[in-house]
Amino acid sequence: MxxxxxxxxxxxxxxxxxxxxxxxxxxxxxxxxxxxxxxxxxxxxxxxxxxxxxxxxxxxxxxxxxxxxxxxxxxxxxxxxxxxxxxxxxxxxxxxxxxxxxxxRDRMLNIHPAILPAFKGLHTHERALEAGVKLHGCTVHLVRSEMDAGPIIAQAAVPVLSGDTPDSLGARVLGAEHRLYPHALRLWASGRATLEGERVFVDGEAGAAAALIAPGL
CATH class of the missing domain: 3.40.50.170 (Formyl transferase, N-terminal domain)
Incomplete structure (x- = not known):
């Protein structure tokens, strides 16, 4: 190939x-x-x-x-x-x-520091802490005209710890981003991930087992 x-x-x-x-x-x-x-x-x-x-x-x-x-x-x-x-x-x-x-269209990937569709836009780590979520993370998706929207290729989750600050949580998410983006690009560029409508299927499956990785859990 x-x-x-x-x-x-x-x-x-x-x-x-x-x-x-x-x-x-x-x-x-x-x-x-x-x-x-x-x-x-x-x-x-x-x-x-x-x-x-x-x-x-x-x-x-x-x-x-x-x-x-x-x-x-x-x-x-x-x-x-x-x-x-x-x-x-x-x-x-x-x-x-x-x-x-x-x-x-369908030839442009983006990585966002949140588990979309939650926390679109900026200051995602501050907003995650304010919301009290227990998991935070990142998303690689195909780009659409709406900001931070588009079919999701892969997501990674990290735990939110009781003593987290936006900086400490952001550092943990960034580590996940560095593992997730190559993973998602492999899926898309190899053809293992395909688009049907506005959903991405990996190896023919749309479930979390095919699309989710969770470094650090």
Whole structure:
């Protein structure tokens, strides 16, 4: 099977990006080949880290564009010129236009630091503690126009401990993210995960046993 040509979009330090690049480096059968890392912000740490893995990088500064769609079209053109087939958002801090989402429909993955559909948006760890939930975690999903929505590929859960702060809980969730994103990408890029309607089935099953991993439990 030829690995899927994959790009990673970043805006900051790129810790989830590194987890993906490490997975591909350490697994000769990894089903995705990382061909490009693009940042909308120049000078971010993720670009330096990607270069250390030997992955080509580029910057498309969103501040150079008059509106969101102009930026999104330039970004899409750059991805297509590189022969990209699949996109992984890894801390890409941009609201995507419906045009971009539909143009790359079912070819764009995102990771969110909560067990969706709970706690969409920002400050997920603070909100989880305020709500008193006993499990928190992260989700990898296909991107749709609504923020933090789309068919769920895989989720990971971590326990919420009595003495947790947003920082300590966030660190535990981040560790789960670093394991979950490569796992979910393997499922999707290999074809083991498939979409029927707006539900993802893994190896023909839609249940938690096929889609849930729970590091630390």
């Amino acid at each position: 030829t690995p899927v040509r994959t790009a990673i979009l970043v805006s900051g330090r790129g810790s989830n990006m590194v987890s993906l690049l490490e997975a591909a480096r350490d697994d000769s059968a990894f089903p995705a080949a990382f061909s490009l890392v693009v940042s909308n912000r120049p000078g971010v740490l993720a670009l330096e880290r990607a270069a250390a893995f030997g992955v080509p990088t580029d910057v498309i500064d969103h501040k150079a564009f008059a509106d969101r769609e102009s930026f999104d079209r330039a970004l899409s053109a750059r991805l297509e010129a590189a022969g990209i087939e699949l996109i992984c958002l890894a801390g890409f801090m941009r609201l995507l236009t419906p045009w971009l989402v539909e143009h790359w």
